[in-house]
Amino acid sequence: MKVSIFSNNGPSSQKVATALKDGLTAAQVTLDSLDPDIVVTVGGDGTLLSAFHHYNDRLDKIRFVGIHTGHLGFYTDWRDYEVRELIKSLVNDNGQSVSYPLLTIQVEYADGTHPDQALALNESTIKKVSGTMVADVYIKGEFFESFRGDGLCISTPTGSTAYNKSVGGAVLNPQFNAVQMAEIASINNLVFRTLGSPLIIPADEWIRIEPTNAADNVLMCDQLSIEGRPIKAISYRIARQRIAFAEYRHTHFWQRVEASFIGREQP
Template identity: 50%
Template sequence: MKIAIAHNNYPETLKVVAHIKQLLEERDFVYDEKYPDIVITVGGDGTLINAFHRYINQIDSIRFIGVHTGHLGFYTDWRSCDVEKMIDALASSQAESVKYPLLDIILITESGEKEHYLALNESAVKRVSHTLEANVYIDDELFENFRGDGLCISTPTGSTAYGKSLGGAVIAPGLKALQMTEIASINNQVFRTLSSPMVIAPDQQVMIVPNSDHFVLTIDGERLNVRNAKKIVYQISKKSIQFDRFGHHHFWSRVKDAFIGETHDAF
């Protein structure tokens, strides 16, 4: 089994990385950053998202394990003090993974060229200093004429991130649905939008046609300045991200820990 480690450079993280490398060497794991079977990320959700994009061309053959060295994240199940248990589990258990859906993004230029992207959390279409005007289609049928700061399309796991801050619902990843949320939409007697988050079925597409030759496209927080693009098409990808599962990878537990904290039974 070939292992790679992706990490941030905080002092606490570097200590944990050194410990993990020592444990991997003692168990005779092969360290391979180019073609790993397992990628262990040490840091937070941002570190894991960066690792996802680093290994995006090998996403079908890689499983991820997240170790958090700060606040609890949605993609980081293991605490830094539990890495010995993690390596024990990795060495003794058979390979088993849990899969989460990804967002497929197709940017189509005025000349008809297609640029493909994948997102783990979300993608947004915005304008920096002007109102975004765009036509929104669901499966090629015009749904609304949007006016506002922008639109955000998120995956189920991404629904706990930017989408939630915009008033979107938290969606269980087993649903494999997309969610579109509006960013500061304009609603008056002239302009009308749904003004509500929308959950889109996995076999449907969302197409955004901006009425501008210049806008900003973000993909998991990374910003692209786009010019002369015709439209952006979003759908659930046929690819997915795989996490190594040791029997405790539970989405709703992470939601509870992140947003509610400890609760007490009243009975």
């Protein structure tokens, strides 16, 4: 088995990464950042998102494990003081895993340049740089609504707990292979009308968004952004690929939600 250690630059994360490297070397586990079987991220959810995009061309070959060195992470199951326990799990690995859906994004440009494709673990948002964004929304190729407002957020089930939740979207269990769209400050009055609530579509359907004005839009894909290019349309659907986590003690989804947002003291 080959392991890659993917850490942020914080001093606490670097300390943990060094201890993990030394421990894995002593246990005769091969360290390989180019062709790993398992990627161990050290930091938080942002670090894991960076690792996901770094290795997104190898998702069918690798599994992820997250160590958090700060506040509780949604994707990180291990604490910074549990390096020895994690090394034991890696040494005794038997290939167990749990996988989550991803979002595939295709961007068409009004200037006719080649479309871009991307994957998102959490979400993608489309907003206008300034003023109101106006866009037509299509579901499975059929016109659904004309949107006016600050923007739209399209998320995966695991990403439903991120920006989607902050704009009023539903929290969706990743056992559902579905895409969610939530409106960001939509305008609803006697003249303009949208659904006004989140919608969830299954894996065999897709969402297409066509901004009325191709210029001055900002498209986000997790932490990555596309701006300064005239966007003709963006299409979203559940990806063929999935992200896999090594299931040594992978925390149940609703336990993650409770720990991250409610945090009740255990009796």
